[in-house]
Amino acid sequence: MAxxxxxxxxxxxxxKAIEDEQKDSAKAILLNQVADxxxxxxxxxVFTAPASSHSDTSEAASQGSSNLGSDGSSGVHA
Known part of the structure; x- marks a missing residue:
């Protein structure tokens, strides 16, 4: 019996040693994934818009006003 x-x-x-080793291995894998x-x-x-696309403010303003409805509203109602 002894x-x-x-x-x-x-x-x-x-x-217990195997479980500890697995925990350490899993921890190392997670740390590597976090680092990656x-x-x-x-x-x-980082996306940056080209400088020439909307540099003319009057053109942007006229485009914005063309999107308005006949009554001057934007068509979006709260």
């Missing part, structure tokens, strides 16, 4: 108890304790110790995501977010391209 040998069964010793084997049981040994298995329990080994199981941070790097991707840090270096993502």
């Amino acid at each position: 040998s069964i108890a010793a084997l049981s304790a040994s298995f329990e110790t080994n199981l 995501l941070r790097e991707k977010v840090q270096y993502r391209p």
